[in-house]
Every structure is written in structure tokens, then in C-alpha cells.
Amino acid sequence: MQQETRVRNASRNVVFGMFLKGYQILLPFIMRTAIMYYMGDGYLGLNSLFGSVLWVLNLAELGVGSAMVYSMYQPIIDNDKEQICALLKLYQKYYRIIGLVIAVVGGILTPFIPYLVKSDMPEGVSIYVVYLLNLFCTCMSYWLLAYKNSLLTAHQRNDVASKVMLVTNTFQYAAQLVVVMTIGDYYIYLIVQIFTQIVTNLVTAYFANKMYPEYKAVGKLPKETVKKINNRIRDLFTMKVGQVIVSSADTIVISAFLGLAANAFYNNYYYVLTAVTGIMNVVFVSCTAGIGNSILVETEEKNYTDLKKLSFIIMWLAGMCSAVMLCLYQPFMRLWVTEKRMLPFAVVVCMVVYFFISQVNQILITYKDAAGIWHEDRFRPLVTALVNLVLNIILVQFIGIYGVILSTVISVLAVGMPWILHNLFTVLFKRNAWEYIRKLLYYTIVTTIVCTLTYLVASQIPGVGILALILKAIVSVIVSNLLMFVAYFKMGEFAEVKKLVIRVLKRQA
Structure with a gap:
């Protein structure tokens, strides 16, 4: 019940x-x-x-x-x-x-x-x-x-x-x-x-x-x-400090080193990323209390199975969003802010990588918060954020906005994610993390291939207007989901999530 x-x-x-x-x-x-x-x-x-x-x-x-x-x-x-x-x-x-x-x-x-x-x-x-x-x-x-x-x-x-x-x-x-x-x-x-x-x-x-x-x-x-x-x-507290540094450093560093105009251009692109991230966060926020309840009343094995199911759902959604963002970012920005405010396509690639990594990280953070694993995790956010801030200040002076984005990706991949994985699987799941890490690597490889192939297909659509943008959106959604279906339909998580979706739909009917 x-x-x-x-x-x-x-x-x-x-x-x-x-x-x-x-x-x-x-x-x-x-x-x-x-x-x-x-x-x-x-x-x-x-x-x-x-x-x-x-x-x-x-x-x-x-x-x-x-x-x-x-x-x-x-x-x-x-x-x-x-x-x-x-x-x-x-x-x-x-x-x-x-x-x-x-x-x-x-x-x-x-x-x-x-x-x-x-x-x-x-x-x-x-x-x-x-x-x-x-x-x-x-x-x-x-x-x-x-x-x-x-x-x-x-x-x-x-x-x-x-x-x-x-x-x-x-x-x-x-x-x-x-x-x-x-x-x-x-x-x-x-x-x-x-x-x-x-x-x-x-x-x-x-x-x-x-x-x-x-x-x-x-x-x-x-x-x-x-x-x-x-x-x-x-x-x-250290988690809060870390979140604040990561969330605020980019804008403050760009404003201080590159000016308000550069800050506005960057935040136009970042706004799109946060919009998509915000939609994804609805899933995380809506599930956190339920996960916390489950951790208190369910078995360790049940909670680990639920982690794998949630990870599958998020990685499918994040993979689709990454592919669509890669295809639509520049056409959308051209219509919205005009050519004079656009940043190079390489910035888009960095933004998409940043988005995908943040979604993987958010799965782990959601379980960590729901389980209340804050004492063991207290130094990770602060160390990750300080690495991010130092890289921000150094790299922005050499490669500008690219350095601001890449500093976050590097700090999360090199410091934050390995640390939180260790904490979760030591304290909550009490098992070796390698099975779960292999799944994350598989999802990452699939997403990279899906993004590349989807972009190659969508880029064949000519034109720069609203109609071309809509067509690219439709094509990128269909192609990315078809490719992920081929990659994932034999996985056990696919069958479990399918049952869950059917159960929810029947209840809503």
C-alpha cells in the first residue's frame, strides 16, 4: 500500500x-x-x-x-x-x-x-x-x-x-x-x-x-x-556552500572578467540549459520524499533495484534531451537572439555535455539526500566546488566561456561523482559499485552515439526559420527515441519501467 x-x-x-x-x-x-x-x-x-x-x-x-x-x-x-x-x-x-x-x-x-x-x-x-x-x-x-x-x-x-x-x-x-x-x-x-x-x-x-x-x-x-x-x-552546510559556488561562480566570474554583455550572451544559452534541467528536476523533486520513505521501510535490495529503475528513466530522458538540444540549440538561438548574440557551436557541445553529466550526478544526489547521507558526504560538495572555482578563474582567462563550462564538467567528473558513488554504495547499498558504474558508462556511450547520429540526420533539414526548427525538433525526438529503444529494449530495467508506466497509466485512466 x-x-x-x-x-x-x-x-x-x-x-x-x-x-x-x-x-x-x-x-x-x-x-x-x-x-x-x-x-x-x-x-x-x-x-x-x-x-x-x-x-x-x-x-x-x-x-x-x-x-x-x-x-x-x-x-x-x-x-x-x-x-x-x-x-x-x-x-x-x-x-x-x-x-x-x-x-x-x-x-x-x-x-x-x-x-x-x-x-x-x-x-x-x-x-x-x-x-x-x-x-x-x-x-x-x-x-x-x-x-x-x-x-x-x-x-x-x-x-x-x-x-x-x-x-x-x-x-x-x-x-x-x-x-x-x-x-x-x-x-x-x-x-x-x-x-x-x-x-x-x-x-x-x-x-x-x-x-x-x-x-x-x-x-x-x-x-x-x-x-x-x-x-x-x-x-x-558544506553541501550548500558547494552548490552555491557551482551555481553562482560562472555568472560572477564572467561578469567580473568579461563584462555584462558577455554575461548576457552566456546566460541566454545557459537559460535554455536550465529550462531543460528544470523539467528534469521535477522528476527528482517529486520522487525524493517517496525515495526517503522507501529507504526507511523497504529492503536494501529493493532500494537498489529502484535506483537502477530511476537511473534508466533519467538516462533515457537525459539522452533524448541531449540529442534534441544538440540539434536545436543554434537554430533556436538564431531565431531568438539573432546572429550577433550567438556563441560558437563548440559552446553548445560543452553545454550538452554539462547537462548530461549534471543529470547523472543528480540521480546520486537525490538518493543521497533522501537517505540523509550528509555526514559522510559533507566535504565532497565543498571540495568539488573549490576545484570548480579555481578552474573557473584560471580557464576563463585563457579560453573564455569554454573554460567556465568545462571547469564544472571536470570538477564533477574528477572529484564529485566518484566521491558520491563511494558514499552511496558504502553507506546505503553496502555493495560494490562497479555493476552500477558499468551501467552508467553504457548509458553514456549510447547517448554519445545517439546524439551524433541524431545530429547528422537533423542537420540534413534545410532552412533557418520556425518551420525548419519544428521539423528538426520532430525528427530529433523520433530518431533519438528509436535509437535508444534499439539500445535498451533487452535490458531488465526496460521491462521493469514498462510495467511501472502501464500501472501508472491504468491508475490515471
């Missing part, structure tokens, strides 16, 4: 999550386009830069959210309402402190912000005002009932938060689009973003209260329980 519930919840979260993610991709795409053509590349680069700067300030979160949600899994299984309420109280306290820390540290860093922009600062815009508005938005995201969202996540009801964001994002982008296309005031653009963040937090908290009225932020946890949670948070 629990397994059926996990599958049902994950399926629902994937459906709503995919819908929301598609919506979230389309609206920012329209917004980026409007800023690009109505306000200029400088504003676009500035937008990307401060997104990364504020992500750095989110270090203060320390991984509290992940630790608290993980701590709720067992009480939910046991229906221990008193402990869940006490966890909410602790979560509320921590998030208030986090918002205060971000405000103080952000204020201290204010005088140093201009050093992050090499050139191309838009006229009439104060970098200090832009920074402080972004800082205020980040602080409000923690202070206003953010802890309530943990109830939805721990109960696998991410679809509720998705619906709220669907409505609030509609308002935000509609209002911002009017601002960009009429008065072109970047300050008002940011104020709309702040207002939307406030509304999103309040409405999400309202629905969490309505669905789970029995859970209030009251009570006190035993000191031993608090100590365990704090230990998890401490172990998660």
Missing part, C-alpha cells in the same frame, strides 16, 4: 510540476526577450548577476530546509503529530534567524558590489539600489511563513505549491512585462518581484494550514533530537 501511495504521489507531483515548469520556462523566456529588446543586454546581464549574488547570500540557509523535511519523514510515518508541531516550531525559529543573518551580511557586503561588474553598467541605474532591492526580496522569502512549505514537501504535496506559484507567477510576469515594455523602470520591475514573493509565501502558508490544520508551530523537541538536526544542518 505504501509503495502504491508513493507512486501515486510522485505521479501527481510530476504532472503538476511539469505543467508549472513549462509555464515557468515560457514566462521568463518572454521576459528575457522583452528585456533584451526593450532595455538592452546590460540589464539582462545585471539580472543574471544579481540572481547569482543573492544565491551566494542564501548560504545562510545552511541546508535547514532539507534537514527539517528529512526529520519529518519518520514522524509522518508514525503519525506523531506532537513531534511534527515541535519540528515546525524549530523550523520557524531557524528561518527567522536565517533572514536576519542574510540581511546583516548582505548589508556588510554592499560597498563591494561594484567590483562584480567589469563594464557595461546601464546608465541611470544605481547598482546599490538594485542590490538592496534584491536583498530585501531574499530576506522576505524567509521571514514570511516559509517554514510552512515543509509540510507540503514532506507529505509529497508539491503540487499544491506548484498551483500557487502558477497564479502568482502569472501576476508577476504580466506586471513586469508591462513595466519593461512601457516605462522601462528597472526599480519598479524589482518591486513587483518583491510583492509577488510576499503573496506567494502567504498563500502557500494558507493552503498548508488548510490541508494540515492539526500541525501548528508549537512545542519543544528533546535536546537529543535538536542535536541530531543541528548535526544534519552542519553536515549540509
